[in-house]
Amino acid sequence: MLSPVALRHDFRSRPPEQVRVVVFGATGYIGRFVVRELVSRGYQVVAFARERSGIGGRQDRDQVIADFPGAEVRFGDVTDPQSIADTAFDQPADVVVSCLASRTGGRQDSWAIDHDATLNTYREGRRAGAAHYVLLSAICVQKPELEFQKAKLAFEAVLRDDAEMTHSIVRPTAFFKSLAGQVESCRKGAPYVMFAGGELASCKPISEQDLARFMADCIQDESKRNQVLPIGGPGPALSARQQGQMLFRALGRDPRLLSVPIAFMNGPIAVLEGLSRVVPSLQDTAEFGRIGRYYACESMLVWDHDAGRYDADATPSYGEDTLEQFFDRVVRDGMAGQELGDAALF
Structure with a gap:
């Protein structure tokens, strides 16, 4: 039950042009589409970005601003609460959208971004009067074995425990981008590599634009309030084998599929895990191996x-x-x- 204060502040009764939405992770793969979708719907959009953004920090301030016509672009540091307060929330806000995600899935990076930095955006947004939080999470947190999954779940719990700020926790399946790692190698003649015959894991991949639309829907759609929302794209679930066959159809060639036993990954991962106990700098390398194995074995579907x-x-x-x-x-x-x-694994 929302408090009287929260009810008075219910942005859903106002037209989009009177609703201020602050987007974190705005220059990321999904975030940039979310910003553009919200702008197209008429919201007041604040896109929060780093001074240098994009892969490898290749985008400077002017390039980021040019990418987001119709949005206010603010620059700051999500790991610094004061930076967030001063730049993203220098005036009251209605909705916070977080598309933040660790770049690599490494142990420290996962907790620093997927939990701590995201928590900063929640706390400062709450202080600025935001009434709703839309979180881009991941469907794989259903079976948490990896550090980034545990970090995401820990923050999800914060949202669920808040009795006044409502939330929509969006858990998408695989992105198209995450299934594109072998496009160039197959184009050059290499086989499509899969594990255990390519039938262990399946997903219902969703495009960045469709996911952005779904996340934008979460702002006004009452049925998405205080919900955990697994979401995939259209059509049936696709196994790795089916994805490989589909790629070769696009290339106009007969499929060349190479199946590798899962056990092929276990040995190196076990060695790295052992070494990381005495050489801490190898902890992330071992974690990357576990991430690769997880995605080879686990479907990105509802559990x-x-x-x-x-x-x-x-x-x-x-x-x-x-x-x-x-x-x-x-x-x-x-x-x-x-x-x-x-994020590349291949």
Whole structure:
């Protein structure tokens, strides 16, 4: 039950042009589409960015500002609460949207960004009067084995425990970008590499634009208030084998698929885990190995705890863009805008 103060501040009764939305992680893969979608819907949008943004910090201030016509672009540091307060929340806000995510999934980086920095945006947004928080999380937190998953879950708990600020926790399945790591190698003649026959893990991939639309819906849609929202793209779940076959269709070639046993990953990971106990600098390297193995083994679908299995039918679908269309486009036009950067596993 919302308090009288929160009810008086209910932005949902106002038109978008009177609703101020602050977006963190605005220059990231999903964040930039969220900013543009919110601007297109008429919201007052503040896009919070670092002084140098994008993969490798290649974008300077002027480039970031040019990327977001119609939005107020503010520059600061999400790890510094005062920076957030002074620049993002120098005036009252209604909604906070966080698309923050650690760049690598490393242990320290995960807690610094997926938890601590995100917590900073929540606390400062609350002080600025924000009534709703939209969080971009991940569907894989259902079975938390990795540090970034644990960090995300810890922050999700903060939102769920807040009795006054409402929330929408969005847990998407795989992004198109995350399935594009082998496009260039296959284009050059290499086989598509998969693990254990390519049937262990499946997903319902969603495009950045469709996900941005879904997140924007969370601002006004009452049914998405105080909900955890798993979301995938249109169509059936796709296994790694099916994704590889789809990529080769886009390339106009017969499929070349190479299956590697999961055990191939276990040995190196075990060695790195052992070494990291005496050489702490190897902890992240071991974690990266665990991340790769996790995505090779675990489906990005809703987990049915009672049945002990992933359930494609229970994973909601949204949007219009398909992975097949995406592969056709990047084969034709190249990977501009889909670079993996520090997130690359292949």
